[in-house]
Amino acid sequence: MNNLQGFQDTQIDWIGNIPSDWELKKIKYVFWERKENNDPIKSENLISLTIERGVIPHSEKTGGGNKPKEDLTKYKLVYPGDIVLNSMNVIAGAVGISKYYGVVSPVYYMLIPRDESFTKEFFHHLFRNETFQKSLYGLGNGILIKENEETGKLNTIRMRIPMYKLGDQFIPVPSSEEQKLISQYLDKKTKQIDSMIEKIQKKIELLKEHRTSLIKQCVTKGLDPNVEMKESGVEWIGVIPSHWNYFRNKNILSLSKNIVGDKWSNFTLLSLGRLGVTVRDLDSGKGKFPESFETYQEVKEGQFVFCLFDIDETPRTVGLSKQNGMITGAYTVFDCSDKVSPEFIYYFYLTLDEFKGLAPHYSGLRKTIRPSRFLSLGIYLPKLEEQNRIVEHIDKLTKKIDNLIDLEDRKKNLLNEYRQSLISSAVTGKVKISEDMI
Numbered sequence: 001m002n003n004l005q006g007f008q009d010t011q012i013d014w015i016g017n018i019p020s021d022w023e024l025k026k027i028k029y030v031f032w033e034r035k036e037n038n039d040p041i042k043s044e045n046l047i048s049l050t051i052e053r054g055v056i057p058h059s060e061k062t063g064g065g066n067k068p069k070e071d072l073t074k075y076k077l078v079y080p081g082d083i084v085l086n087s088m089n090v091i092a093g094a095v096g097i098s099k100y101y102g103v104v105s106p107v108y109y110m111l112i113p114r115d116e117s118f119t120k121e122f123f124h125h126l127f128r129n130e131t132f133q134k135s136l137y138g139l140g141n142g143i144l145i146k147e148n149e150e151t152g153k154l155n156t157i158r159m160r161i162p163m164y165k166l167g168d169q170f171i172p173v174p175s176s177e178e179q180k181l182i183s184q185y186l187d188k189k190t191k192q193i194d195s196m197i198e199k200i201q202k203k204i205e206l207l208k209e210h211r212t213s214l215i216k217q218c219v220t221k222g223l224d225p226n227v228e229m230k231e232s233g234v235e236w237i238g239v240i241p242s243h244w245n246y247f248r249n250k251n252i253l254s255l256s257k258n259i260v261g262d263k264w265s266n267f268t269l270l271s272l273g274r275l276g277v278t279v280r281d282l283d284s285g286k287g288k289f290p291e292s293f294e295t296y297q298e299v300k301e302g303q304f305v306f307c308l309f310d311i312d313e314t315p316r317t318v319g320l321s322k323q324n325g326m327i328t329g330a331y332t333v334f335d336c337s338d339k340v341s342p343e344f345i346y347y348f349y350l351t352l353d354e355f356k357g358l359a360p361h362y363s364g365l366r367k368t369i370r371p372s373r374f375l376s377l378g379i380y381l382p383k384l385e386e387q388n389r390i391v392e393h394i395d396k397l398t399k400k401i402d403n404l405i406d407l408e409d410r411k412k413n414l415l416n417e418y419r420q421s422l423i424s425s426a427v428t429g430k431v432k433i434s435e436d437m438i
Contacts, residue, residue: 007429010170014135018172019429027111028167030118034082034110038103039073045102046075049084054096075103082110083120085127087160091136095127109163117176121183125190126171126427130420139165172428182426185433193419200412204405211401216351218390219344222382232380236355240380250375252345253304253334257297260326264293268325272305277319277327296326297333302342304334306349308369317353320346332371341387347394348379 007017010024018024046058053060055078078084078098086094087107097120104110113120126132140161174182220237221229222244229239260267269280269289277299299305305319305327320342327333336342352358361369361377381387425431 010172012135012170014131015170015172015428017428017430019174021175022178022429023173024170025173026167027169027171030114030123030171030173031083031111031167032114033163033167034077034079034112036077037073038075038077041072042077043102044072045100046072047078047098047100047102047104049086049094049096049104049108051089051093055084055098055100057100057102072103074106076106076108076110078102078104078108078110081120082112083124083127085109085111085166087163087166088140090127090161090166091133091140093128093130093133095124097121097124107160109166118173119176119179119183121187122174122179122427123171125183125186125423129423129427131424132171135169136161136166139169174429178433181433181435181438184438186423186426188438189422190419193415193422197412197415197419200408200415204408204412207401207405207408211398211405212351212354214397214401215347215394216355218394219348219351220380222386223390223393234357236352236357237380241382244380244382246378246380247340248376248378252337252340252379252381253375254337255371255375256300256303256333256335259294259329260296260298261294264296264326267293267296267298268323269293269296270299270305270321270323270325270327272307272316272319272327272331274316276316277305277321277323279323279325293326295329297329297331299325299327299333302336304336304342304346304349306332306334306374308332308371308374309366316350317358318346318349332374339384340381341384341391343391343395344381344387345379347391 006020008020008022009017012024015024047055048058048061049055050061079101080099082098084096084098084104085108086105087109098110111123113123173179220232220240222241224241228242230242232238232240270277271280299321301321301324303321305321307317307330309330336345358369361373363369382390422431426433
């Protein structure tokens with residue numbers, strides 16, 4: 001039944017109306033799946049799929065993720081031109097067209113058009129469309145986020161979408177000529193948008209670097225450029241004002257370990273992340289939590305929360321709480337002496353975190369610092385009055401930088417939204433693409 005003249009209603013929410021001369025086809029009738037195993041070994045060129053960059057050599061991959069298997073016979077072969085989807089992460093955008101011949105994880109699907117009338121670049125854009133990705137929710141029984149009770153880290157448990165379920169999903173299929181026009185149009189427009197987003201991201205990174213550099217300058221050199229200096233003996237700090245004195249952490253911080261027990265329901269759940277100590281919403285439905293938080297520890301406003309483990313993967317090692325609540329016992333909570341500025345101490349350790357200044361003090365396979373070891377470490381401090389002046393100066397300048405970062409972030413988000421809207425409109429025929437638009 002036509003909703004609009006020249007359009008047909010697909011009865012599929014994410015697609016909506018499509019042009020009357022377009023078809024609806026199940027993915028399995030557009031693509032066949034390559035299932036060529038690497039046994040016996042035909043290639044040792046390990047290939048990865050990333051959300052941001054698509055299909056790349058594994059050697060170029062950064063960040064975490066699963067370690068490659070030693071037995072390459074367990075992998076599958078990928079060829080140039082294959083559309084590669086991650087069965088466990090496709091709903092987050094893990095799709096790309098391979099430029100390489102090599103081997104990939106067994107959780108990847110390699111899709112090949114069934115005949116020449118199907119343009120793989122068109123369907124690549126379609127699969128990268130967020131509305132399509134969201135339509136896959138539930139096919140793999142959803143995605144859970146579970147908190148590791150020992151470390152406090154959030155681990156994503158991604159449910160694999162079986163190929164038979166993915167293959168049964170309907171997608172819009174225009175004529176071969178329109179597929180080519182749309183893919184060429186989207187290649188051109190998304191390249192332009194991505195270029196703008198990249199420039200904005202570089203500006204954001206420069207602003208963040210400037211912010212970090214400014215804070216470091218203030219908490220290690222003070223505000224007076226003409227003050228006499230002395231060697232600190234710490235490589236990442238360098239020289240410091242000669243009138244600053246050395247204090248061990250045990251002189252300014254004291255360990256706090258108050259378990260909430262059966263009164264946990266009276267406490268707000270907190271977490272430590274890139275934004276510092278923040279509130280976690282138990283009612284949002286996001287994440288998986290233990291039935292009881294009896295083993296969690298109390299956090300009070302003005303207390304420090306340190307993550308003294310896993311330095312390579314932890315997004316931030318320090319937070320200064322601005323509210324009362326509870327947090328996993330994997331973190332270490334400290335009270336701060338009233339003889340120093342908590343904000344100054346926070347800015348110092350935030351800077352130290354950026355420069356991985358605690359790295360030499362981690363030990364063991366789990367890369368941890370015992371609280372007693374941490375309390376034996378030290379910090380150079382001016383008198384309290386000077387600490388407060390420095391904090392006021394940092395707050396004033398970083399607020400300006402943060403406002404600029406927020407502005408650039410909004411620009412980037414608007415461009416991303418426009419990019420997704422453009423792709424969605426084009427691959428579902430809401431916008432008619434002509435040759436003069438390319």
